[in-house]
Amino acid sequence: MINKNTILKKTILFIVMIAIGILTIYPFVWMISSSFKPNPEIILENQTFLPKEPTIQNYVRANRDFNFFRYFVNSIFVSLFVTLAVVYTSTICGYVFAKYRFRGRKIMFSLVLSTMMIPWCVTIIPRYSLIDWFGWMDTYKALIIPLAFSGFGIFLLKQFIEGIPDAIIDAAKIDGANEFTIFHKIIFKMSRSGIASIAIFQFLWEWEDFLWPYLIINTPEKQLLPVGLKTFSGQYQTDYGSLFAATVFSIVPVLIVYFMFQNQFIEGLASSAVKG
Amino acid sequence: MKKKNPLQSNSEIMLRDIVVGVMVVFFTVFLIIPLAIALVGSLHRWNPLNGNYTYLGGENYSRVFQDDLFWKSLIRTFAFSIVVIFFRLTIGLGLAYAIFSKLVKRKNFYRTLYFIPVVTPLIAISFVWKFMYNPQFGVFAQFFGSKINWLKDSRTALFAIEAMTIWKDTGYAVILFYAALCGLPKEILDAASIDGASSGQVFTYVTFPLLKPMTLFVVITSIITYLQAYIQVMVLTEGGPGTETYLSSYLIFNQAFVKYRFGYASAMSFILFIIIAGLTYLAFKVSKDKEKVSI
């Protein structure tokens, strides 16, 4: 009895999961396939899955008019620096909250946590005015510095660091190490998985961020990928082919990185959430 | 409370002071001050482009309360969030449970697969789905016929946006629930089934309650995210047809950066903020009754 039932269940489950899997990746496949179709074929009512007349002209046009590589490099640069900043600040603040005892610690931590709840729309306008007032408009420091601290990051790292046995820290102190050394040599190393989690989150968020770079960056050459994609689509609304190609440009590199580091991504996310 | 501990070295005090100091400065400059500026600004007619900054008192707020579109968008945002969160939870948990169960092999493969949409940038995905919804050449037109103008028909437009959001974000829930499931003490689950409970009963009475912390985490992060969603609207429908797919954050975005009414937009933002804060607080309270969350 068990065998028949189990096989049936297994098969049904398998079919369902594969079906959902297909639904999951179908848009990507369709996008890539369409990007190789010439425009007249794209607008046909009766589509075939694979292009009847594959072409790379869409990519040529997109590359010519949509400064993809530039945007991509810019985005990598900014996302990387923001991530590094957040990793450092979250770890050090997490350490202070986790291992030190001082007056107001709990209140301060709750306040830091509560910053996660503030919707972007409340602060973005004044921040914009502030940046203007500082004279930082159209600079990358305006993109990086205001994001250097993250309530979420501090929360995450605090949870992790709390799990580090006090004994190790005390041992180092007895050995004569000062706090700076302890932090940089020991804590950092032991918080690796926490750091990996926040790094991934932060990188992804920054990579996707649209509004802030849109407002701050004026010079087209400095622009980031999401904004570039949006303005490109605004200008070339009918050139579906090159729009598809540009979108592929925006998505495929992320996928490549994801496939290379998928384990770290998923483990990092999972472990951080469980601890949270 | 504790006096200076003899083991508290000078370097510790220094590190602590520097770190806390910088952190406080940062949050003050980039969070507290902007909050204050926004609050004050919300009491003015504030257009940064032509330099207009006239005091209005509470007029912005009273106009927000009378603004049909604001309340409609708010309700719609709630509806949107509830639908998306519901599906994210159920499909996410369902898939996670399926992957977790003994009936499925190649768990890593499925995990990786379902997570793909999550890592891709929302804006790019929104464009792909916009094309997919095109009534002439889009994928859905091929399958369902081009009678349905998904993004232009007020009956289907919001649903279309929800569908895309669910597609994109469910993988996140799958991963989290799967990790939580893996972390459950096996003995309890085994004990339940040995006691004669069917797998359905095991799930309902044992597994699911144990997953409450994770469920709460997913719900809370989802609330915060979806109450602020605007990119999907901006790309797919621009709030249309008419104003049928306006979500609160998109309305605020429109008021602030298309119409340049910073004062009015700030007033709306504050009201939204209070609502989000209230909901999050409620959600915590509900969970605190059952469990203690350590802070």
Place this chain on the structure above:
Amino acid sequence: MKKSFVILLIALLVILPIFANGVSEEANEAKTENASETVIWGPNTFGENVKYDPDVEINNGEPITLDYWIWTDDALFTSIMEDYSAVHPNVTINVISNPYTDYWTKLPLMLKGDKGPALFNIHNAFEDNFMNYAAAYDIDINEIKADFDRVEAHEKNGKVNYIDIGLMTSSVYYNKDLWTAAGLTDADIPTTWDEFREVAKKLTIWDGNKLVQAGLNINGCVATDIIMGLNYQKGQTMFSKDGKTCILDNDVEKENLQMAYDWYNVDKVGSEDFGDNGFDSFGQGLSAMTLGWGWRGRYIEYFFPEMNFDVFQIPTFDDNPVGIDRVNAEACFGVNKNASPEQQAVAQDVVRFYLANDTLQKRFNTYMNTYPTKKSIQEDADILSVKACNVLAQNADQYVYPGAMPQTVEDNCNICAQNIFYNGMSIEAALKICQDTINDDLLGTDFVAVENQFVNSDKFTY
């Protein structure tokens, strides 16, 4: 993991050079085109009333650089600035292009500071955002009025901060091949809306329940081509007599919208679901006619170069329309009040150079498909050969210019159109919402409509 990463990196580095060749071929083409056209200006003064003397040194012959912000059509504006620099080699003008949607966010903020561009392109829908920063033209207004039409529309305190140099309006675009295929000839070109409806029916092809070819496609253009303009034919204005309140919620608008709605739903000459955008559908050969403004012609020529199309004047209800339609204009660029005095002086000189120069005015108008306001070139053969210009050339002064309406008017009319066609809202309700929202947005702006400047404004019902 590490190995594959390294391999990927190497692969990227190899592919890099291919992508690095991002030089726009179009720009190169435009440059060579211009080279063959370069005219040497001067040494004689040119211009009818607004004159320019190319011999006079600018900025004492010292090198100076200016920024010039535009949102599109780089080739055209670059060529104009290059012509100026040809006369004054000490002046370098950097043409900086931002996409249209970004332009109106970024420009005013740049103008506010001290690093803003000395010259910037203008669209009158955004007047509210930049007027504070635009310097008055340094040219005698009577000279400008003698050379150009419709200068009064922008006159403030005896001066202008910018003027209109090209007019455009809404016309009917039709596909000549589909026209002939339906058995129609030039004699069938409709002059009244009734005739228009019949022609549209003949151009429509249904296959059972499926629309194969739309006789008319107005998706996306109901706001600009029906709501904002047809009202003048019956003498109804969009704004009150004092020009400050929007009065779109009126009977004439209701009648016109009903007519448009009936085209789709009673005459069945098209469908709101047939293609996202009337012009794309037209360009793809799926819709035989569409309504559109002058610049659409350029759009078609760029994206659908094989299309065989033409333009005819928008039909009217009878032989005596009060006004034929709304007209809007492309403007001359503006000068930044906050730029340095030296830069402003040069900028003002560029304006004078541009306005005095018939060749450049012609180049602009033929490129933009607009009908020039500069009187001296209005009968030029090249101008008249542009399809959309021809329509206007017939009776340009019969078109009404409502003024520099803020963008909110068009945005809300779009919402109104969507509410009617897609949300099943009644025309009355949609118009009311539209009017109320517009009036709400107009509070706090200085906008005053100038419909009363129209030559037949005595026939208006407000």
